[in-house]
Amino acid sequence: MLSTAFYVGAALLLLGTVLPLVRIGGDGVMRRIALFFSMLALLVFISFSVFILYTNQQVYLAPYGIAPGLVLSFRIDRLAAFFILLISVVALSASIYSVQYIGHWHGEKRKNILTGLMNLFIAAMLFVVSSANMFAFLFFWEIMSMSSFALVLFEYEKPETRKAGLFYFIMTQLSTLFLTAGFLGLNAVTGSFAIQPADIGTGAAGVVFLALFVGFGIKAGVIPFHKWLPYAHTASPSNISALMSGVMIKVAIYGLMRFTLTVLQPETWWGVLILVAGTLSAILGVIYALKEHDIKRLLAYHSIENIGIILIGFGAYIIFTNNNLPDIAMLCLLGSLFHVLNHAVFKSLLFLTAGSVVYRTGERNIEDMGGLVKRMPYTALFFLVGAVSISGLPPFNGFVSELMIFTALLQSYALVDPFMKVLMLSSLAILALTSALASACFVKAFGITFLAAPRSDNAKNAKEVGKYMLLGPMILAFLCMSLGIFSYQIFAGAGYVLPIPDLLLIGSFLAAAYVLAWFVLKNVSSSAERMGETWGCGILTQTGRNEYTASGYSQPIVRIFSSIYRTKEVREATYFDESKSLFVQGSAEIHLVKFFEEALYLPIARLVNSLSEKVSRLQNWNLDTYLAYVFIAAVLIMVYVGWFI
């Protein structure tokens, strides 16, 4: 029964992939049918995963051999079902949103390709988390990477999209390379490709873990492997950004958790490594986000921050488990997993609503927005829900998961090792700072985008989006609220009674207080309208130019962290004379140093470039050279056979 549901869902999704491509140049009928199929499929997957989550059973599907020795096998347990659930929920909203959103691109062919690839991308993610052997995992992982690469390149005419695509392609292939190395390492020790507990020595396990950590870290956008993420998420269409940021990077987290918990026996230093990488990603992610004025890039940097928070929880879980504190460890793991779900929900909500704003204004720079709350009220409301959730304010979902991690980390005093104590408490302090900065950043994002008067004609002429583009985000906004308010009940239903407040109770009190305040204001205060000139510093008519800007708002924080945003001054001047006393002309520029790009990525790229130049000299389009290679190869074989066998 359960396996049939999986097959039905998979078949519908694959139909959704193929249908738009069958009549690629045709009108939108097939596309709409495909989207309908994918929504149906995702509803099937949601029911399927919820059932497995609450009945705690495992489903095995019949293995499928695609070639001798290469078998795709599937197993869905509770962890996999949890990830299937979050992928399906986010993808469902994105599909509903796409019904109208895809319509605004030019060219039927492109729209159909976008729809087909999106469904393939969703199917691949679902199959990755359902895989029971490493071959299936890698196979679908590659399909996921390649389909998302094609989606990033959707607007390939733009040079910045091509750059983003190239960046993404290289990083995603590096990720696959490390994963393949890790899997082959595991296979070399255990002789099996199945994803099951492996009994291997600590040294080998450490090497395998490092390879997998780098592989999954690249895909998850962990600092310092994060550089592709702000580029790719900004360049792709917004429904795809929602899927990539909401769920694709979580698939990497799934992989890390699956292999660390199910296959290997984690050691304490692994936990420390994950915790440190997470802390670094969290704080640097939010600091970079504060500086951003491109709304999609700002959200992309927040994805890095939230992946950091998830990793802090996961790293702490390993440390607590290895120090015999299972209860606190479980709180960490559940907090981390709950944050995975929450981030998927609110980040896709934010990307979808930001997509609506970009769709209506044609701008990505928030400095050119403003006043949208009156023009796009529902979109503004849903964005606000997302912003409040990501800032971790009660009673929304982000609050609960962050609270769980905070509560667990606060109990670090139970650890015996003083180094661990200091490490965990430092991480806690940085996490607290991260949360505060995230709130500040979203005050900026919401305030500058939606409040006050419009600062451009595009913003002034913006209109509310259509009903499908509201329905998708509405589902997610509703989930943000209900996952927060009913968090206690949700965990209790799954069999975990946790030391977290019952937000249903608190939420009810809060709601009652709001209703009371509204009622009092409505009835007691004077409702008569009064017209009057407000004090405008002597300027009679206030325009958008008088408003607080995003740069102005973030300036104090940017100044505090100025040592992190390193700047470089470039001065150029020409003079009439040699002693440089008669100035002709000159320029001075202040650039923000892209630290990771300039200190890590570019040197590596240059090294690879110079190596490939050397290697490419072997290829000189000369027949004689190639014949000489054959000759040398024959001689080398002779030497090898004669002396080394």
Next chain:
Amino acid sequence: MIASGLPAGGDWIEALLVMVLVTGAFVVTRKDLLSLVSAYQLQSLLLSVIAVSLYLSNGSEMLLYLAVLTVTSKVILIPYAIKKIQKEIKISRDIDFHYLSPMESITAMIFLILLVYGSFTKILRELSPGDLFYLGAVFGISLTLMGMLITFSRKKVITKVIGYLTMENGVLLFSLFLTELPFMIEVLVMIDLFMIVLLAAILSIGVDSSVEEFREKFNAIHIPRLQKRFEHLRKRNGEEA
């Protein structure tokens, strides 16, 4: 192994083998095209004499067929065709070399023969063939390597062809002494096919050119276009960066 069992005239065959190697060295070093072809002709003739000698000592008829085939094709037909072409293109000397000069080639070959000898000592230890077969196998491989060396160290296409033919003779020699024939026939056929394709292309486009000139005439094939496209892309990317 066609020539199983010890042949009666072992010394005689050994002398023939050495002469084959001498013709190989001759092909590696000579610049005069006419003597190159004659050396190849002689080499092929020596091979057929070896085949006949082996036939006389153990009587496998296959060896006789092979000798007849070699004489008709490699002693008569192919040299005749090459000499005819040579008259038409009016070049008599190939003085352009790539990577290795004739002296360097012959020095390299001496070391390579020693290398092959050393390698085969290990490989054939378990098979323990007779001395003669061992020598035949080593000389066969050495002759193949000499042919290969000619293919990349000479610039004129016609000399390269003689290199390929010498390679094939090496394989034939090896097969006479050591390996099962059916497998080796396949190798021979493959090399022959390769040669036919190459010869056909050369005859249709121009046998009197060096490879560089040849390539210019080869514009109908897409490789140069691909190369141009590649350079164009590289330039464009460079501008963008």
